[in-house]
Amino acid sequence: MASTIIRVHDLHKKYGDFHAVKGISFEVMEGEIFGLLGPNGAGKSTTLEIIETLRTKTSGLVEVAGFNLDESPNEIKKIIGVQLQTAGYYPNLNLTELIALFSGLYNQKTDPVELLSLVNLTDKSKAKFKELSGGQKQRFAIATTLINHPRIIFLDEPTTGLDPQARRNLWELIQFIRAKGTTVIITTHYMDEAEVLCDRVAIIDAGKVIALDTPDALIDNLVATGFERPKQVKNANLEDVFINLTGHQLRSEN
């Protein structure tokens, strides 16, 4: 039985008079892909950034790997991988140089060749960040979260704006990272993404957790209420056509 690696209890965040997070509680188990799922404005990023030590909370308890956020934020920073703002990608440096720079900042020994190969960007090692496609940019951003060999990585809407192939490639990468033992916490407003990728999801709406379970259990519970989806008339959809025509394989422009 996996142990709890993140514990959030009765978390609140107010921006002035606006109550954005209204008593959120959940636990993330070590080694799982946990999703915070909800519409724009639900409070997902706020919750994530509080756990990442990037935003202050109004009240509530947050523990990461047994470290209390109020007492040991620096211990937490050491074991988590956070996506850097793209503004931090110095425009004159190529991908290899950027990884070397970040490794130095983190005081870590990281082999840029190995890391770029992990995220399938070997052939872009001498390219600048701005020269990458949307999917490549996201894969590079994920690579940067791995520089300090974290136990947990945080991904905030990593596939927003990507085409279907690039999304699927990113899902595979996230699953691969988890298979190597890293816990992943991800926010998304794509339901299909959460269904494919997440072991468990917390559905957040207007600052509250309104459901928390495995995608399968959430769907089974709905079906048990007598809910029935309108009958599917076709066995494929336009996305299937697109993927089938353009290929599943990772392409360099992704």
Ligand code: ADP
């Ligand atoms: P999500 O990630 O689910 O889209 P956010 O956590 O970004 O939601 O935002 C939750 C709510 O808090 C939104 O209504 C947003 O406008 C508000 N909000 C977020 N950041 C700030 C801020 N710095 N100041 C004021 N309101 C904010």
